Amino acid sequence: MELFYHPNPEKGVFAAEESKHIAKVLRYEIGDRIALTNGKGTRFSGRVTDNNFLALKFQVESQHTAEPLKPAINLIVAPLKHQDRMEWLVEKVVEIGVANIYFWPTQRAEKQKPKLERFEKIAISAIKQSKQDWLPKIALIGSLSDVPLATINLIAHLEEGTENRTIPSQLSNKPESINVLIGPEGDFTQQEINQALALKYQAVTLGTNVLRTETAAMVACASIRQHYFTVGN
Amino acid sequence: MELFYHPNPEKGVFAAEESKHIAKVLRYEIGDRIALTNGKGTRFSGRVTDNNFLALKFQVESQHTAEPLKPAINLIVAPLKHQDRMEWLVEKVVEIGVANIYFWPTQRAEKQKPKLERFEKIAISAIKQSKQDWLPKIALIGSLSDVPLATINLIAHLEEGTENRTIPSQLSNKPESINVLIGPEGDFTQQEINQALALKYQAVTLGTNVLRTETAAMVACASIRQHYFTVGN
Numbered sequence: 001m002e003l004f005y006h007p008n009p010e011k012g013v014f015a016a017e018e019s020k021h022i023a024k025v026l027r028y029e030i031g032d033r034i035a036l037t038n039g040k041g042t043r044f045s046g047r048v049t050d051n052n053f054l055a056l057k058f059q060v061e062s063q064h065t066a067e068p069l070k071p072a073i074n075l076i077v078a079p080l081k082h083q084d085r086m087e088w089l090v091e092k093v094v095e096i097g098v099a100n101i102y103f104w105p106t107q108r109a110e111k112q113k114p115k116l117e118r119f120e121k122i123a124i125s126a127i128k129q130s131k132q133d134w135l136p137k138i139a140l141i142g143s144l145s146d147v148p149l150a151t152i153n154l155i156a157h158l159e160e161g162t163e164n165r166t167i168p169s170q171l172s173n174k175p176e177s178i179n180v181l182i183g184p185e186g187d188f189t190q191q192e193i194n195q196a197l198a199l200k201y202q203a204v205t206l207g208t209n210v211l212r213t214e215t216a217a218m219v220a221c222a223s224i225r226q227h228y229f230t231v232g233n
Numbered sequence: 234m235e236l237f238y239h240p241n242p243e244k245g246v247f248a249a250e251e252s253k254h255i256a257k258v259l260r261y262e263i264g265d266r267i268a269l270t271n272g273k274g275t276r277f278s279g280r281v282t283d284n285n286f287l288a289l290k291f292q293v294e295s296q297h298t299a300e301p302l303k304p305a306i307n308l309i310v311a312p313l314k315h316q317d318r319m320e321w322l323v324e325k326v327v328e329i330g331v332a333n334i335y336f337w338p339t340q341r342a343e344k345q346k347p348k349l350e351r352f353e354k355i356a357i358s359a360i361k362q363s364k365q366d367w368l369p370k371i372a373l374i375g376s377l378s379d380v381p382l383a384t385i386n387l388i389a390h391l392e393e394g395t396e397n398r399t400i401p402s403q404l405s406n407k408p409e410s411i412n413v414l415i416g417p418e419g420d421f422t423q424q425e426i427n428q429a430l431a432l433k434y435q436a437v438t439l440g441t442n443v444l445r446t447e448t449a450a451m452v453a454c455a456s457i458r459q460h461y462f463t464v465g466n
Contacts, residue, residue: 096448209328211329212328226452
């Protein structure tokens, strides 16, 4: 069953764009069952009461609240040069399941500003697609210290000193949250690595293949999520 | 250092398109060091002897052969509707490191033929990017039994009966090869699942989030690769 997003399902009516999609493209009719998430953990179930193309109305019949995925994964990543690769990154890590995405403009990263509004739309689409009830937050940070430390804090970089410290080898049982830091093409500067290490980030490696930034981010998040799915946290 | 691809480095000369890129865009000059892979496991190192835009020549000075990544991952995946999503899939799993990609047109998959030549170009670009010496093979199969069984054979499907059988939980130590089967949007048919189970494929789950086909393929390959990178196979 299709899942829709509505920030305030209590209002009982969709805005024009979504109304048109539900009524005209998906052809929902009065009385049809409809499922919504508010992106803040609650799933609503109800029925369409008016399939107006401009203001589709619905009546909520039941709701339940879901726990966020544990551990919370906070991805901290350098902005990319190519907008499409950055959009792909957002879509994929949201599908996999993250709590926060922070774009950190590191010294060797691209200078253009990430389009946060566009990314939020992609994230909404991805939680609908993957049937999740928590919408990840996406933000631009000025400094690494803007991000609160997590239970486990990892930095994947290409400098010496990460040998055999893979992500799975650094994962303890049942952490509340994990920060994972992925650098730009050209890697972090030594100064940035030192700053992260001083903040107690652990250096890890993603293997012998040289991964693009967006691939590294996806691999790190997938590997963490699959690990904890396995140990059943 | 940039890595180039040449199917037959013994010839000592690049075709026009690659010559133009190396000489004109990257501005390689006579005497510059150059690194090439033949995609069949051998890395060549040499120097440019003629930076002609149409036929760049080089002299090989040394070569060494690399072992393929172990275990060999053979991805078997249903063709997707969107060409761009299929291209992403190829690029990302090649970066992560696979031996073979087989497109299997399952009953619920899109009917259009995968563009294998285009995918090969993407795969070449991805091994150059990720500094690998083995070019994965990409093929279209008619039946699942066209793919030789591996040491471990996995099928990720959405039907009942995969609870808690995650990919990491099904990975034994030091397999030679792993087949992993990823279904189309709409999943495999029960008949296809039965066929795979009869061939001794083990059913696995990728977690509670509903992943798009291309995401599922990348998550599966990433999770296998990170697992064995950890145990040092």
